[in-house]
Amino acid sequence: xxxxxxxxxxxxxxxxxxxxxxxxxxxxxxxxxxxxxxxxxxxxxxxxxxxxxxxxxxxxxxxxxxxxxxxxxxxxxxxxxxxxxxxxxxxxxxxxxxxxxxxxxxxxxxxxxxxxxxxxxxxxxxxxxxxxxxxxxxxxxxxxxxxxxxxxxxxxxxxxxxxxxxxxxxxxxxxxxxxxxxxxxxxxxxxxxxxxxxxxxxxxx
Amino acid sequence: xxxxxxxxxxxxxxxxxxxxxxxxxxxxxxxxxxxxxxxxxxxxxxxxxxxxxxxxxxxxxxxxxxxxxxxxxxxxxxxxxxxxxxxxxxxxxxxxxxxxxxxxxxxxxxxxxxxxxxxxxxxxxxxxxxxxxxxxxxxxxxxxxxxxxxxxxxxxxxxxxxxxxxxxxxxxxxxxxxxxxxxxxxxxxxxxxxxxxxxxxxxxxxxxxxxxxxxxxxxxxxxxxxxxxxxxxxxxxxxxxxxxxxxxxxxxxxxxxxxxxxxxxxxxxxxxxxxxxxxxxxxxxxxxxxxxxxxxxxxxxxxxxxxxxxxxxxxxxxxxxxxxxxxxxxxxxxxxxxxxxxxxxxxxxxxxxxxxxxxxxxxxxxxxxxxxx
Numbered sequence: 001x002x003x004x005x006x007x008x009x010x011x012x013x014x015x016x017x018x019x020x021x022x023x024x025x026x027x028x029x030x031x032x033x034x035x036x037x038x039x040x041x042x043x044x045x046x047x048x049x050x051x052x053x054x055x056x057x058x059x060x061x062x063x064x065x066x067x068x069x070x071x072x073x074x075x076x077x078x079x080x081x082x083x084x085x086x087x088x089x090x091x092x093x094x095x096x097x098x099x100x101x102x103x104x105x106x107x108x109x110x111x112x113x114x115x116x117x118x119x120x121x122x123x124x125x126x127x128x129x130x131x132x133x134x135x136x137x138x139x140x141x142x143x144x145x146x147x148x149x150x151x152x153x154x155x156x157x158x159x160x161x162x163x164x165x166x167x168x169x170x171x172x173x174x175x176x177x178x179x180x181x182x183x184x185x186x187x188x189x190x191x192x193x194x195x196x197x198x199x200x201x202x203x204x205x
Numbered sequence: 206x207x208x209x210x211x212x213x214x215x216x217x218x219x220x221x222x223x224x225x226x227x228x229x230x231x232x233x234x235x236x237x238x239x240x241x242x243x244x245x246x247x248x249x250x251x252x253x254x255x256x257x258x259x260x261x262x263x264x265x266x267x268x269x270x271x272x273x274x275x276x277x278x279x280x281x282x283x284x285x286x287x288x289x290x291x292x293x294x295x296x297x298x299x300x301x302x303x304x305x306x307x308x309x310x311x312x313x314x315x316x317x318x319x320x321x322x323x324x325x326x327x328x329x330x331x332x333x334x335x336x337x338x339x340x341x342x343x344x345x346x347x348x349x350x351x352x353x354x355x356x357x358x359x360x361x362x363x364x365x366x367x368x369x370x371x372x373x374x375x376x377x378x379x380x381x382x383x384x385x386x387x388x389x390x391x392x393x394x395x396x397x398x399x400x401x402x403x404x405x406x407x408x409x410x411x412x413x414x415x416x417x418x419x420x421x422x423x424x425x426x427x428x429x430x431x432x433x434x435x436x437x438x439x440x441x442x443x444x445x446x447x448x449x450x451x452x453x454x455x456x457x458x459x460x461x462x463x464x465x466x467x468x469x470x471x472x473x474x475x476x477x478x479x480x481x482x483x484x485x486x487x488x489x490x491x492x493x494x495x496x497x498x499x500x501x502x503x504x505x506x507x508x509x510x511x512x513x514x515x516x517x518x519x520x521x522x523x524x525x526x527x528x529x530x531x532x533x534x535x536x537x538x539x540x541x542x543x544x545x546x547x548x549x550x551x552x553x554x555x556x557x558x559x560x561x562x563x564x565x566x567x568x569x570x571x572x573x574x575x576x577x578x
Contacts, residue, residue, distance in 0.1 A: 017302075017304070018498075019301075019302045019303060019304040019370075019371070019499065020495075020499050021499065022499065023301040023302075023498070023499075023500065024300045025299050025300045025507040025509075026298075026300055026509065054509045054510065054511075055297055055298065055300075055509065055511050057510075057512060081424050081425070082424050082427060083427060084427070084512075084514075084521070084540065085512065085523060085525060085538070087525060087538040087540075089527050089535070089536045090536070104523075104540075108424070108438075111445050111446070113512075115510075115512070133427070134425050134426055135425065135427030135545060135548065137548065138545070139545075142544075146261075161253065161257040161577060161578070162254060162257060163254065171261060171262055171536075175262075177263075177265070177266055
């Protein structure tokens with residue numbers, strides 16, 4: 001790809017190929033008018049609190065109260081048959097709710113994807129979408145395990161990657177990255193909740 | 206779907222056994238609690254997490270390039286495609302265009318990785334259900350691919366062979382010739398393995414009609430990759446959302462019809478041939494030029510979020526990155542193909558025999574490193 005401009009060296013510099021330019025990052029744009037967002041807004045009233053498109057991906061922020069309705073409408077009426085991913089993000093200090101729960105859906109007919117996002121505070125229960133997409137079962141268990149977000153109506157909301165009785169939710173921002181002493185589950189008197197052996201307690205018995 | 210559970214002895218007692226986590230046929234540290242009636246599976250419950258290393262937590266303190274070696278250890282039989290997903294996500298978040306030579310090198314590494322991963326699948330899957338011979342033949346070929354990787358980046362398993370913005374190295378002298386040599390002789394090897402298995406009566410008895418999942422169920426359970434294609438859904442990220450230069454090379458998506466273990470076997474065998482086709486085209490079209498774009502020394506993507514996925518050998522491998530505008534991600538989530546595929550296991554084995562459970566675990570081609578993360 002190099003050395004193309006040799007033929008006319010005196011011309012003003014030929015445009016550089018994009019990989020030699022400084023990268024231009026994508027910018028977020030309002031996406032309320034986007035067809036994928038508009039069709040949701042038409043089906044479910046008050047469904048769209050906010051809509052952003054960034055790097056070609058559309059995100060719709062949905063109020064927690066409307067989540068079940070929106071997911072149901074997306075699956076049954078808008079053909080988002082495939083729930084690709086479900087995860088959460090912890091924004092510890094955010095005033096309007098600590099967690100983002102993120103749903104990433106795909107529809108095969110038009111090959112389009114759409115992201116739903118719900119903002120909830122710590123301790124708030126979200127409706128489970130396992131009744132809508134079966135695949136959400138383990139995903140919600142993982143989010144519960146890692147973030148401690150409860151999904152109401154989940155058939156089997158247990159820890160999945162850590163073990164039963166594990167202390168804490170590892171992907172919360174206040175969980176120490178070096179981990180906690182995992183003896184906490186087995187010897188709660190020696191290893192208090194929150195991690196680390198007792199300072200004054202001395203050696204574990 | 207699955208055959209009706211008919212209890213041969215209505216007054217017999219159910220038995221619950223723990224299968225794994227140290228059983229060689231579970232391909233790692235998978236444990237399945239199986240409720241049995243005689244040999245028939247009433248319920249199977251996978252228990253996972255034995256290999257959980259907190260990778261997503263570790264990502265949060267790593268820089269973006271520093272996170273790449275951790276992705277090697279997700280699906281450790283397919284490090285190149287794991288790398289490809291991560292760097293692709295960061296590049297889209299930052300708006301970086303990869304030089305074409307780097308993109309072609311990536312595609313070659315990824316397709317060779319797909320072959321290597323399918324080779325492990327074939328060898329171990331056949332071994333699990335009683336065909337010993339393919340195991341020895343397949344690993345000879347995998348060795349040649351690992352040699353190619355060693356030539357390229359020095360590593361054989363945990364490759365760490367891609368960087369944000371391109372490739373860390375250009376191809377070493379003679380690599381393309383050695384690669385061409387490999388792919389020219391490889392289709393004959395696939396034919397040889399198929400000769401051992403495809404019309405083998407025992408193989409067919411063990412795989413046809415076992416672990417059947419319909420196309421609608423496969424989508425409902427979120428299956429991706431060969432398990433989805435085996436059910437007849439023509440769907441491949443490389444075609445649906447092409448990345449790198451997959452839109453410039455010609456290849457087919459093989460699909461099955463019945464969604465059983467045999468069809469998934471045929472799909473993977475054909476995928477190996479298609480990967481050879483892609484590598485051959487890449488070698489022909491491989492352009493000259495730089496292999497690394499002009500990227501800042503410190504990778505700091507803007508505030509925003511991105512999901513980017515590649516077609517890994519096991520299925521759709523996605524990365525969801527939330528950036529705060531800092532040098533390390535606020536949150537980096539992996540959408541693991543094996544984790545989601547494994548979830549359908551109880552559905553696929555209900556009513557079958559214990560021996561079929563082994564076949565279905567093999568056909569799902571799971572790697573616990575990616576499931577547990």
